[in-house]
Amino acid sequence: MKLPYEEGSVFAMPLRNGGFARGVVARAPRRGKVLLGYFFGPRLETSGEATFDDLHPNLAVARIRFGDLGLIEGRWLIIGRVPSWNRADWPFPDFVRRDPISRKAWLVRYVNDDPLRSVSELLSNYDDLQLLDSDGLSGAGAAEAKISKLLASQLH
Template sequence: MKRRRPAPDGTVFLVPLRDGGHAIGVLARATGEGHAFGYFFGPRILKVSDVNMTKLSPKNAILAGKFGDLEILRKNWPVVGVLKDWAPEGWPMLPMARIDEATGRAWLATYDDSFECTEEKEIDTQTASQYPHDRMMGAGAVEIRLTSLIRATEKP
């Protein structure tokens, strides 16, 4: 049984940072079964009015990847709005890489919009480091990673 989608594709939402403030997320894909793909942005924002949706672009994302959508459904990651003129081809589901540290082998996977793997090929580990990690991030992992990425860009 499908549960409901957390929001339409193109929805902009806030992700709480562990040390205060929020990052911005854009829901690029959602299955209605808990799987989502999104793009995430800094810098840290303190209030909803600080969100400038016209400046959001995949090329400016500090993190992209698959994540669980439960915190959007629970409204713990509040929705700000929907991008004007949303087009899925402008916000693609990126190829994602995984590395087996034990063997030193790596693979690049391509997914369709329903999160089905359509292609997988072996690549070198250096190339793999240039792609988002092929993993499903929980809410806590997203919050911790964004906190770390944004903190690293801020002046002391």
């Protein structure tokens, strides 16, 4: 089965509170299933409002490892490609996993080509990794909820 997306695909993800967020598929293993995506605000009223010229990895509001079901089912609409897509410009970021009870944190790194395979987990100071996205794997619904909440909080 040919997947409806590839690295560099831009998609419109419906938000729980209405509107859309833009996302970019940054890593898509051949077998699909789990992808790495960069997500962007601001919230758009319609997917037709989406622009591509401001999609830059440093401007992403979140980087998430997520399941591809929203794209497979067509709920997340493929709306184009990043102009002049270059994988090297969209690195696989480091993530952080925190245990609030023990106040321990781990810097988590993944294989550049596989969002399912971590290559290292380094114990770090709990408060030192505040700017990193949390490690975890989100299904399509959880990713929608996370980005919806994040973009809603940016309105206030």
